[in-house]
Amino acid sequence: MKRETLTYEQFLHQWASQVLPYLSPRDLAAAACACRTLSYIAAGVTSRRTADAARSLERYQIPFLDSTISPHPYSHFIYTRHTIISSPSSFSQSWGGEASKGTVTDCERLQGSSSCFGGIEVGCDCDSCKQGRCSCWSGMELGVFKECGESCRCGLMCENRKTQAGIRIRLNIVRNERKGWGLHATEAIRKGDFVCEYAGEYLTTEEARIRLKTYDELSSKGRISPALLVVREHLPSGKACLRINIDATKIGNVSRFINHSCDGGNLKAVLVRNSGSLLPRLCFFASMDISEDEELSFSYDSFSSSVMGRSKAGVNKLRLVALFDAEVVFE
Numbered sequence: 001m002k003r004e005t006l007t008y009e010q011f012l013h014q015w016a017s018q019v020l021p022y023l024s025p026r027d028l029a030a031a032a033c034a035c036r037t038l039s040y041i042a043a044g045v046t047s048r049r050t051a052d053a054a055r056s057l058e059r060y061q062i063p064f065l066d067s068t069i070s071p072h073p074y075s076h077f078i079y080t081r082h083t084i085i086s087s088p089s090s091f092s093q094s095w096g097g098e099a100s101k102g103t104v105t106d107c108e109r110l111q112g113s114s115s116c117f118g119g120i121e122v123g124c125d126c127d128s129c130k131q132g133r134c135s136c137w138s139g140m141e142l143g144v145f146k147e148c149g150e151s152c153r154c155g156l157m158c159e160n161r162k163t164q165a166g167i168r169i170r171l172n173i174v175r176n177e178r179k180g181w182g183l184h185a186t187e188a189i190r191k192g193d194f195v196c197e198y199a200g201e202y203l204t205t206e207e208a209r210i211r212l213k214t215y216d217e218l219s220s221k222g223r224i225s226p227a228l229l230v231v232r233e234h235l236p237s238g239k240a241c242l243r244i245n246i247d248a249t250k251i252g253n254v255s256r257f258i259n260h261s262c263d264g265g266n267l268k269a270v271l272v273r274n275s276g277s278l279l280p281r282l283c284f285f286a287s288m289d290i291s292e293d294e295e296l297s298f299s300y301d302s303f304s305s306s307v308m309g310r311s312k313a314g315v316n317k318l319r320l321v322a323l324f325d326a327e328v329v330f331e
């Protein structure tokens with residue numbers, strides 16, 4: 001078979017089309033300055049990225065909108081719909097509909113698996129779960145609530161899995177000169193509706209401390225916008241029984257763009273436990289009716305101290321000890 005010889009221009013085009021989608025916004029901008037071909041391909045990559053932060057992994061596209069005087073790149077991150085277990089192997093993911101390739105999806109599959117967390121086999125055996133009749137249902141107002149999961153007989157269409165199907169509402173990410181990027185609703189949301197999971201990587205406390213140090217240095221130079229969240233679930237005695245570190249800085253979903261609001265904002269954080277999984281997920285619900293175009297926010301430093309709940313194990317107190325920043329205070 002005769003091999004076609006590529007011209008230099010064709011070779012560059014082919015190579016750049018494969019490599020540029022994996023670059024961070026900053027590196028992409030640098031590559032775009034090199035020559036006309038790279039500038040052309042980088043423009044295509046950027047327009048696909050800005051069209052959908054969720055990279056086709058959610059029901060609707062979640063576009064970036066930047067109408068500020070000094071346009072600014074968003075922090076580069078790999079998209080995951082659910083919190084995954086951190087892996088030492090490096091992840092890579094391209095944009096624009098090719099997102100489901102790669103290790104993240106493997107980890108997402110693991111996330112639901114009971115064996116992954118030394119699971120607790122306490123699921124229901126209903127065919128169709130109904131409030132009051134399924135053992136997995138618990139009150140929404142309690143702060144910690146339970147959904148059906150891996151160890152249940154019911155399927156993914158079960159009514160008691162409302163936070164497991166990803167983001168079902170229309171959102172966009174808007175740039176503000178002062179706050180940076182922020183997550184906005186582009187449709188009205190009713191009080192109590194599920195908005196999004198705070199998806200990222202579960203970290204050990206040791207790894208979280210190492211990363212916080214690095215984030216501290218990088219954020220002081222304005223290089224990154226850290227999104228490492230630490231939640232402690234307390235027993236009635238007040239002693240911490242479970243500390244959860246979720247880092248959405250490198251791998252996460254659009255919750256990493258939710259900004260702080262001093263007045264408590266319009267979102268409420270709830271720990272959701274899937275039957276069969278040991279680690280809970282942190283999910284945001286609307287704490288009030290939210291109108292179209294309103295920014296979504298919560299209080300970084302006070303929202304969770306007011307989240308109290310009673311579970312089968314007793315009274316749980318969800319307390320946020322460190323959020324989003326290098327200015328982290330450990331107890």
Ligand SMILES: C[S@@+](CC[C@H](N)C(=O)[O-])C[C@H]1O[C@@H](n2cnc3c(N)ncnc32)[C@H](O)[C@@H]1O
Nearest residue numbers: 178179180181225226227256257258259260324
């Ligand atoms: C988790 S990130 C939120 C998304 C971030 N705005 C971005 O552009 O990626 C947290 C950072 O956003 C900024 N931020 C959040 N809320 C803010 C507010 N109310 N006012 C000013 N900056 C805010 C701070 O720089 C903070 O470190």
